[in-house]
Amino acid sequence: MKELLLGKLDGNALPHEWFTIAGSISFILLVIITALIITRLKRWKWLWNDWLTSVDPKKIGIMYFFVSGFMLIRGGLDAIMLWLQQALSSGSSQGYLSADHYQQIFTAHGNIMVFFVAMGFIFGLINYIVPLQIGARDLASPFLNTLGFWLFVAGVVMVNMFFLFGGEYAATGWLAVAPLSGKEFSPGVGVDYWIWSLQISGIGTTLGAINFIMTILKMRAPGMTLWKMPMFTWGSLCSMIMAVTVFPLLTATLFLVFFDRYLGTHFFTTLGGGDPMMYTNLIWMWGHPEVYILMLPAFGVFSEVVSTFSRKAIASYTSNVLGMIGVSVLALSVWLHHFFTMGAGANVNAFFGVMTMIIAIPTSVLVFTWIATMYKGRIRFDTPMLWFLGFVVIFAIGGIAGVMLAVPPVDFQLHNSLFLVAHFHSMVIGGVLFGIFCAITYWFPKFTGLKLNERIGRYAFWCWMIGFCMSFIPMYILGMLGATRRLDHYDASTGWQPFFVLMLIGGIIIAIGVALQLAQILASFIQKNRLRDTTGDPWNGRTLEWATASPPQFYNFTVIPHITTRDAFWEKKHHKLPKPAYEDIHMPKNTAAGIYISIFAFLVGFGFVWEIIWLVAVSIIGIIVVFVVRGFNEHPEYTITAAEVQQLEETRARKDLAVSRPEKHDDTDEDMGLWQLIGIVFGFAKDVIRNKRWRKW
Amino acid sequence: MVTNHETAHMVDHEAEANDRVMFGFWVYLMTDLLMFAVLFAVYAVLHGKTLGGESGRELFSLPLALTGTLILLTSSFTCGIGMIAARGGKKNLTLLWFGVTFILGLAFLGLELYEFTELIHEGHTLRSNAFLSSFFVLVGTHGLHITSGLLWMAITLVYVIRRGLNSHLVRKLALLSLFWHFLDIVWIFIFTIVYLKAFV
Numbered sequence: 001m002k003e004l005l006l007g008k009l010d011g012n013a014l015p016h017e018w019f020t021i022a023g024s025i026s027f028i029l030l031v032i033i034t035a036l037i038i039t040r041l042k043r044w045k046w047l048w049n050d051w052l053t054s055v056d057p058k059k060i061g062i063m064y065f066f067v068s069g070f071m072l073i074r075g076g077l078d079a080i081m082l083w084l085q086q087a088l089s090s091g092s093s094q095g096y097l098s099a100d101h102y103q104q105i106f107t108a109h110g111n112i113m114v115f116f117v118a119m120g121f122i123f124g125l126i127n128y129i130v131p132l133q134i135g136a137r138d139l140a141s142p143f144l145n146t147l148g149f150w151l152f153v154a155g156v157v158m159v160n161m162f163f164l165f166g167g168e169y170a171a172t173g174w175l176a177v178a179p180l181s182g183k184e185f186s187p188g189v190g191v192d193y194w195i196w197s198l199q200i201s202g203i204g205t206t207l208g209a210i211n212f213i214m215t216i217l218k219m220r221a222p223g224m225t226l227w228k229m230p231m232f233t234w235g236s237l238c239s240m241i242m243a244v245t246v247f248p249l250l251t252a253t254l255f256l257v258f259f260d261r262y263l264g265t266h267f268f269t270t271l272g273g274g275d276p277m278m279y280t281n282l283i284w285m286w287g288h289p290e291v292y293i294l295m296l297p298a299f300g301v302f303s304e305v306v307s308t309f310s311r312k313a314i315a316s317y318t319s320n321v322l323g324m325i326g327v328s329v330l331a332l333s334v335w336l337h338h339f340f341t342m343g344a345g346a347n348v349n350a351f352f353g354v355m356t357m358i359i360a361i362p363t364s365v366l367v368f369t370w371i372a373t374m375y376k377g378r379i380r381f382d383t384p385m386l387w388f389l390g391f392v393v394i395f396a397i398g399g400i401a402g403v404m405l406a407v408p409p410v411d412f413q414l415h416n417s418l419f420l421v422a423h424f425h426s427m428v429i430g431g432v433l434f435g436i437f438c439a440i441t442y443w444f445p446k447f448t449g450l451k452l453n454e455r456i457g458r459y460a461f462w463c464w465m466i467g468f469c470m471s472f473i474p475m476y477i478l479g480m481l482g483a484t485r486r487l488d489h490y491d492a493s494t495g496w497q498p499f500f501v502l503m504l505i506g507g508i509i510i511a512i513g514v515a516l517q518l519a520q521i522l523a524s525f526i527q528k529n530r531l532r533d534t535t536g537d538p539w540n541g542r543t544l545e546w547a548t549a550s551p552p553q554f555y556n557f558t559v560i561p562h563i564t565t566r567d568a569f570w571e572k573k574h575h576k577l578p579k580p581a582y583e584d585i586h587m588p589k590n591t592a593a594g595i596y597i598s599i600f601a602f603l604v605g606f607g608f609v610w611e612i613i614w615l616v617a618v619s620i621i622g623i624i625v626v627f628v629v630r631g632f633n634e635h636p637e638y639t640i641t642a643a644e645v646q647q648l649e650e651t652r653a654r655k656d657l658a659v660s661r662p663e664k665h666d667d668t669d670e671d672m673g674l675w676q677l678i679g680i681v682f683g684f685a686k687d688v689i690r691n692k693r694w695r696k697w
Numbered sequence: 698m699v700t701n702h703e704t705a706h707m708v709d710h711e712a713e714a715n716d717r718v719m720f721g722f723w724v725y726l727m728t729d730l731l732m733f734a735v736l737f738a739v740y741a742v743l744h745g746k747t748l749g750g751e752s753g754r755e756l757f758s759l760p761l762a763l764t765g766t767l768i769l770l771t772s773s774f775t776c777g778i779g780m781i782a783a784r785g786g787k788k789n790l791t792l793l794w795f796g797v798t799f800i801l802g803l804a805f806l807g808l809e810l811y812e813f814t815e816l817i818h819e820g821h822t823l824r825s826n827a828f829l830s831s832f833f834v835l836v837g838t839h840g841l842h843i844t845s846g847l848l849w850m851a852i853t854l855v856y857v858i859r860r861g862l863n864s865h866l867v868r869k870l871a872l873l874s875l876f877w878h879f880l881d882i883v884w885i886f887i888f889t890i891v892y893l894k895a896f897v
Binding site (some may be wrong): 249259275278280624 | 710713716718720724725728729731732735736738739742743746747748794796823824825826827828830831832834848852856863865869894
C-alpha cells in the first residue's frame with residue numbers, strides 16, 4: 001500500500017547529510033522569507049497578475065534573468081567548493097569532500113551553468129530584445145512562450161530537488177555518460193533527477209525556439225527584409241534554428257536513457273547488445289551545437305555593442321551575418337571531436353578534425369568584423385565595451401586552444417585533461433557569460449529605465465577579468481602537465497598544489513566580481529534619479545529597440561514602424577519622426593495555463609524519479625486537460641482602442657517630463673563609488689537598528 | 698464604413714495568426730521528425746543485436762503489418778476528404794469523414810497492440826535484447842503519436858458538434874490533418890525499414 005502511494009519515497013530520502021541539510025534549510029528559508037515579504041507588502045495579487053501569469057515577453061525576459069541570476073550564484077558556489085577541494089586535497093590530505101560528493105558537485109555545476117544559467121539568460125535576452133528589434137508587439141505564440149519559461153522553472157526546481165528528497169544528484173558528469181548512468185552503476189535517484197530536469201527544461205527550450213523562429217520569420221515590421229535585420233536578431237535566429245534541430249535529439253536520447261533505467265531496455269547498457277558509445281554520439285550531436293546555441297546570440301550582442309560604441313555601422317554586415325550562418329551550419333558536423341579517443345579510425349577522426357578547424361574560419365570572420373568596426377571608429381569605453389574587449393582576448397585564447405584540440409593526435413594527449421576544461425570555460429565564460437553581462441549592461445536602461453552605475457561596473461569587470469585569468473591560465477598549464485579533469489585528489493609529488501591554490505584565489509576574485517555586480521545594481525537604484533534614462537536612447541543606439549521608451553510600453557510600439565534601411569533607428573534619428581497616428585492594438589491576455597502545465601510536468605518527473613505511478617498518471621491527465629481548455633479557448637486576445645492608447649501614451653509622456661532632469665550628466669565619474677555605497681548601506685542598517693524601524697514593517 | 702474597415706482589420710489579423718500557427722506547426726513537425734530520426738538511427742545500429750534470439754524475419758508477420766499500413770493509408774485519405782468538407786463548411790460531412798478516420802486509426806492501433814501482446818506472450822519483450830528494445834520503442838513511439846492524434850481528434854470533434862465549424866476549429870482540424878499525414882509518412886518509413894527490410 002505504502003509502495004503504491006509513495007513509491008520509493010521514505011524517511012531515508014529526507015536530508016541527513018550536512019550539505020543536503022544546509023541546502024534544504026537555505027532553500028526553505030529563502031521561500032519562507034520571500035513569502036513573508038510578499039504577504040507583508042500585500043503583493044501576491046500583483047505578483048500573480050502582473051508577473052507570473054504575464055505573457056509579455058519583456059516580463060518573461062526579466063523573470064528569466066531573476067531565475068538565472070539566482071542559479072548563477074548557486075552554480076558559482078559549486079565552483080568554489082570544487083576549487084577549494086582541489087586546493088586542499090594533495091598528498092595525505094583528502095580535502096573536505098568525499099569523492100562521491102565531489103562528483104555530484106561537478107555534475108550539478110555543469111548542468112546548472114549550461115542549462116539554467118546560460119540558457120536562461122540567453123532566452124531572457126531573446127525574449128526581451130528580439131520583438132523590440134524587429135518591431136513586433138508580442139510573440140507569435142505568447143502562450144508557448146510562457147509555457148517554455150515555466151517548464152524551464154520546473155527544470156530548475158527539479159535539479160535542486162535532491163536537497164530535499166533523495167540526498168544525491170547524478171555523479172556522472174554533466175552529460176551522464178553511459179553505461180555509468182545506467183541502473184547497474186548508478187542505482188540511486190541522482191541520474192533520474194538529471195534526466196527529468198533536463199527533459200522538462202529541454203522540451204521548454206524546443207517550444208521556445210519554435211516560437212522565436214515563427215516570430216522572427218513572420219512578424220518583422222513591414223520593410224524589414226532578412227538582410228535588414230539587426231545582428232542580435234540574426235544571432236538569435238541562427239541559435240533558435242539550431243535549437244529546434246538538436247533539442248529533439250536530446251529529448252529522444254533522454255527518453256532512451258530513461259527506458260534503460262526504468263523498463264530495462266538495452267540501448268546503452270553493456271549487456272543485452274546495447275551500445276554505450278552510441279549514447280556518446282547521440283548526446284554530443286546535441287551537446288556540441290548546444291554550445292553554439294548559447295554562443296550565437298552572444299555574437300549578436302557583441303556586434304550590436306561594438307557598432308554602437310564605435311559610433312559606426314558594423315564593418316561588412318554581410319560577412320558578419322554569413323559568419324554566424326557558417327558557424328551554425330558547421331557546428332552540426334563536428335560533434336565527434338569530443339571523443340576522438342573512441343577509436344573511430346583515422347579517417348573519421350581526420351574528417352571531424354578538419355571540420356572543427358574549418359569552424360574557426362567563420363568565427364574569425366566575426367572577430368575581424370568587430371575589430372574592423374572599431375578601426376577608425378569613435379570608441380567610447382563604457383562598461384559594455386569593456387566586456388566586449390575582455391571577451392575578444394579570452395575568446396581568442398580559448399579559440400586557439402580549441403584549434404589545438406581539434407588536431408586528433410594532440411587531442412589524444414589532452415583528452416579529458418584540465419586543458420580541455422580550461423578551453424571550454426574560456427569559451428563559455430569569456431564568450432557566453434561576458435556576452436550576457438555585456439548585453440545586460442547595454443540593455444539595462446531598456447529593462448528598467450536607468451543606466452547601470454559605471455564605476456562599480458568597471459570594478460566588477462576587472463575582478464572578473466583578473467579572476468578569470470588567475471583561475472584558468474594555471475588550468476591550461478596543469479592540463480599540459482597531465483592533470484585530468486574531475487580530479488578530487490592528486491599526489492603531492494606532482495607539485496600541482498600551488499597552481500590549484502592560485503585557481504582558488506582566482507575563483508574568489510570572480511566571486512568578489514559577482515558581489516560587485518550585485519552592488520552595482522543596488523547602487524544604480526539608489527541613484528536612480530541621476531541615472532534615469534528619459535530619452536529611451538541612452539547610448540545613441542542604432543537599432544529599433546532604442547526607438548521605444550525605456551522601459552517600453554507593454555505594447556512596445558504605438559505605431560509599427562516601416563523599415564527602409566539597416567540600423568533603422570539611426571537613420572530615423574536624422575529625419576523628423578512623423579506624428580503617430582494611433583490605432584487599435586490587439587494584445588494577448590494573461591494566462592496561468594503555462595504554470596499549471598509546468599506544475600504537472602514537474603510532478604510527472606517527480607513521480608517517475610520516485611516511481612509513484614498514480615502521480616504520473618494523474619499529472620499526465622492534468623496536462624491534457626489544461627491543454628484542451630487552453631487550446632479551445634477562442635478568445636485569447638483583447639483589444640486596446642486607439643483612444644486608450646493615446647491616453648496611455650500621454651500619461652507616460654507627462655510622467656517622463658516630471659522626472660526628467662534639467663541638465664544632462666555625461667561624465668560617468670559622478671556615479672557612486674563603492675565606499676559611498678557601503679556607507680549608505682551601513683547608514684541604512686544603523687538607522688534601522690537604532691530607530692527600531694523593523695517594528696513598523 | 699468604419700465597421701467595415703475594422704472587420705477587414707480583424708480578418709487580416711486572424712489570417713496572419715493562421716499563417717503563423719501553420720508555419721509554427723510545420724516547424725514542430727520537423728522537430729518531431731528529428732526525434733523519429735534518432736529512433737530510426739538507433740534501430741539501424743541495434744537491429745542486428747539479437748543475441749542469438751529470433752530476428753525480425755521470424756518475429757514479424759508481414760500480412761499483419763501490411764494490413765495496418767493499408768488501414769493507415771486509407772485513414773489519411775479519409776482525413777483529407779474530411780478536411781475538404783471542413784473547409785467547405787459542411788459540418789455533417791466533416792464529422793462523418795473524420796469519424797471514419799478515427800475508427801480506422803483505432804483499428805490500426807488495435808492491430809499494433811495485438812502484435813505487441815502476441816510478441817510479449819511469446820516472451821519477446823523489450824528487455825530481451827537490443828534489437829527488440831529498439832523495435833518496441835520505435836514502433837511504440839509511433840503508436841503513442843497515433844494515440845495522441847486520436848485523442849486530439851475525438852476532442853476536436855466533440856467541440857465541432859457543440860460549437861459548429863467556426864474558423865478556429867477549422868484551423869485545429871487543419872493542424873490535426875497535417876499531424877495525421879505526418880504520422881502516415883513516418884509509418885511508411887517504419888513499414889519499409891522495420892518490416893519489409895526484415896524479409897529482404
